[in-house]
Amino acid sequence: MKTKAAILVEQKKDLIVDEIDIPKIDPGKVLVEIKATRICGSQIGEIDGTKGPDSFLPHLLGHEAGAIVRETGPMVSRVKEGDHVVCHWRPASGMSGPYPSYNWKGKKVSAGHITTFSEYSIISENRLTPIDPKYGHEVSALMADTITTGFGIINNDAKVKIGQSVCIIGIGGIGLGVVLGAKLAGANPIIAVDIVEHKLKTAQICGATHAVNCKQQNLEEELLTILGTPEVDVVIEGTGESRDN
Ligand SMILES: [Zn+2]
Structure with missing residues (x-):
């Protein structure tokens, strides 16, 4: 399966939007469809390189979103397929699992326990919290941070x-x-x-x-x-x- 994603390839440059391959879903990980995401100063700092050189390039970004769970990996118990979720950077209960690694034209694209600048993303169970769908995805993105x-x-x-x-x-x-x-x-x-x-x-x-x-x-x-x-x-x-x- 592929997803469109905004990739940070080089600091102080525009993100590159392209298709990447989604890896298999490891234990403790969850495939979500991102419906709304926000950008905050942390990501702008990452793009501008305010904390110095970035040794993880190229990588994905984003840590606050509203999403729908599409598939869960082994041992995930806090969320299930179809749940509306808040995607947040601060760990809650549940598993974190290994970092996902995406494939972009044969090159590895790194990601943390949560990234949200893509249509689909693999996020750790403990970075997801179910929310009543009545609140909407934009509210979920605000609740994330x-x-x-x-x-x-x-x-x-x-x-x-x-x-x-x-x-x-x-x-x-x-x-x-x-x-x-x-x-x-x-x-x-x-x-x-x-x-x-x-x-x-x-x-x-x-x-x-x-x-x-x-x-x-x-x-x-x-x-x-x-x-x-x-x-x-x-x-x-x-x-x-x-x-x-
Ligand atoms: Zn933030």
Whole structure:
């Protein structure tokens, strides 16, 4: 069986889209049909070579997707054919199995336990979690990383408690996940800060109690008005920009 895939052949170059041969399904592995995938900073970093030379080239990419299980390898018990699944990079329970290796015109193409930039992919059982089909594949792709990372920041890193004030600077994908997590954790107030008006509006729909456009408003003054003090219990930086920028 073949699949179309986007292959990273050389760093700092465009991915090459071509057909590759799918290997046999090893124990602990699952063949899925990818229905929606996202790209995040990790893949852009891999393509741009921000972590230095890549010794696995050529290889496949991607670690967040919504998919349907098409075939399971030996010893797989957590998912079955036809299941809608979230494909995520963080291991859950189940097997991981060996890395799959694809064939591209006689050349080996490497892959990790999860890759998603292809129509079909072999992914480890422990990188798949079944989800009710009613949520749709695009929501599954968001559940794979962006939203769950936001929840993890609130629950595991910041350990936000009910009634704590939370200020989120930068309402991109992760920032929005943090807003949702803060709302679920019972934080109050939840102050969203950005320079883009429609992002601030979305943050308010998702649970932010206040929105500050720091291009037009003075953040310290606004915090003083909202909290009665410029000190916030938890501040989360979600812009990814260094201080110099
Ligand atoms: Zn990601």
